[in-house]
Amino acid sequence: MKRHELVKKMLDGVDFLEMFTRYVKIDTQADPESKTFPSSEKEKDLGRQLVKELTELGLADVEMDEYGYVYAHLAANNGSDKKVAFLAHMDVATDCAGNGVKPQIHENYDGSAIVLKDNIVIDPKDSPQLLECKGDTIITSDGTTLLGADDKAGITAIMAMLKWFKAHPELKHPYISICFTPDEEIGKGVDFINLEKVNADFAYTIDGGFPNEINYENFDAFSATVTFTGVSIHPGYAKDRMVNAMRYAGAFCDRLPKNMAPETTENREPFIHPLDIRGNAENVTVSMILRSFDIKDIEMEKDIINTLVDELRSENDKLKIEVKFEESYRNMHSVLKDAYYIVNYIEEAFKELNTEAEIHPIRGGTDGARLSFMGLPCPNIFAGGVNFHSQREWVALENIAFAAALLIKINEQIK
Numbered sequence: 001m002k003r004h005e006l007v008k009k010m011l012d013g014v015d016f017l018e019m020f021t022r023y024v025k026i027d028t029q030a031d032p033e034s035k036t037f038p039s040s041e042k043e044k045d046l047g048r049q050l051v052k053e054l055t056e057l058g059l060a061d062v063e064m065d066e067y068g069y070v071y072a073h074l075a076a077n078n079g080s081d082k083k084v085a086f087l088a089h090m091d092v093a094t095d096c097a098g099n100g101v102k103p104q105i106h107e108n109y110d111g112s113a114i115v116l117k118d119n120i121v122i123d124p125k126d127s128p129q130l131l132e133c134k135g136d137t138i139i140t141s142d143g144t145t146l147l148g149a150d151d152k153a154g155i156t157a158i159m160a161m162l163k164w165f166k167a168h169p170e171l172k173h174p175y176i177s178i179c180f181t182p183d184e185e186i187g188k189g190v191d192f193i194n195l196e197k198v199n200a201d202f203a204y205t206i207d208g209g210f211p212n213e214i215n216y217e218n219f220d221a222f223s224a225t226v227t228f229t230g231v232s233i234h235p236g237y238a239k240d241r242m243v244n245a246m247r248y249a250g251a252f253c254d255r256l257p258k259n260m261a262p263e264t265t266e267n268r269e270p271f272i273h274p275l276d277i278r279g280n281a282e283n284v285t286v287s288m289i290l291r292s293f294d295i296k297d298i299e300m301e302k303d304i305i306n307t308l309v310d311e312l313r314s315e316n317d318k319l320k321i322e323v324k325f326e327e328s329y330r331n332m333h334s335v336l337k338d339a340y341y342i343v344n345y346i347e348e349a350f351k352e353l354n355t356e357a358e359i360h361p362i363r364g365g366t367d368g369a370r371l372s373f374m375g376l377p378c379p380n381i382f383a384g385g386v387n388f389h390s391q392r393e394w395v396a397l398e399n400i401a402f403a404a405a406l407l408i409k410i411n412e413q414i415k
């Protein structure tokens with residue numbers, strides 16, 4: 001792959017390897033069982049380190065607050081009054097061991113399978129992106145833990161951007177706000193964020209996967225709870241009197257459209273997913289999640305559920321069924337479509353680096369989606385890593401540098 005001049009220069013001028021490996025060695029695994037915030041106190045160890053580095057780089061109002069959020073700002077030097085924020089999360093996933101990360105450096109990668117401890121193999125057959133990284137420096141864990149490129153590659157890219165601006169004061173940028181967040185992996189990344197401290201008009205999370213991924217669409221997410229109440233009576237005397245709620249709940253699940261399930265859909269296709277059923281003959285609750293990229297499809301899914309419920313009600317007039325829908329989160333596209341210039345800056349920055357953005361809809365939610373609805377529109381940009389939340393997680397150092405270069409170019413677009 002032909003590498004842009006800026007990426008090459010940044011690889012020469014910034015010690016990406018030293019930064020990234022130092023960050024991943026700091027244990028910041030979140031704790032889903034915890035009642036405190038941040039969920040694990042050790043997340044602040046990385047926060048303290050970043051506060052020190054941001055201060056050394058000359059940023060203003062550098063602080064870590066009681067919740068573990070790190071804030072810092074860099075004044076504009078381009079005369080623009082626009083204010084942009086860059087965010088990345090400090091915690092790592094809880095899906096596998098995340099402490100004692102021993103980063104392994106595979107220099108001048110040759111395209112073959114990478115074998116780690118415990119027979120953990122990262123094979124180009126399963127990870128075809130590896131073949132795009134021949135000659136690069138690949139970083140993995142030793143196979144006993146995750147790596148933590150999610151999202152320490154994002155943190156590295158942001159810190160490298162700041163180092164580059166410090167070393168090249170002639171480069172133009174607007175007012176920049178930095179925010180490093182805790183507990184993203186347990187869905188709480190923006191629970192205690194202080195948007196006054198962030199102080200920006202729009203933002204970017206650097207928390208996506210392989211280049212050139214960007215995301216500005218995610219699921220519209222609702223939950224549905226259907227409660228079946230039957231009539232319970234001694235089974236010896238039940239003829240024509242008992243109504244067994246379990247039979248109707250079972251029929252309900254069975255009649256949900258099978259071509260609209262997580263296991264039968266992909267890309268932008270919507271689904272209804274029954275994920276929990278509990279109860280007894282008298283009372284059963286079925287919990288479902290509804291997902292789509294278009295709010296009209298959520299309405300269609302609600303209709304499907306309501307129609308099925310009416311059908312079952314008509315089969316037994318002693319049966320009671322209650323339906324409840326609740327919004328979980330919304331597609332950030334409904335915010336970003338009216339602020340598309342924010343995505344345009346990314347697309348223009350890619351062009352400056354002689355390549356193009358790849359737009360991926362996220363079949364899930366992101367912190368950026370929540371921020372977008374809190375008033376801070378926030379698409380997501382790749383950080384470089386692959387195989388997140390696994391012992392097979394890997395990243396090419398050159399791709400972190402590419403993310404950093406993209407951030408430099410995004411700043412140049414904001415005038």
Ligand SMILES: [Zn+2]
Nearest residue numbers: 089150151207
């Ligand atoms: Zn992440």
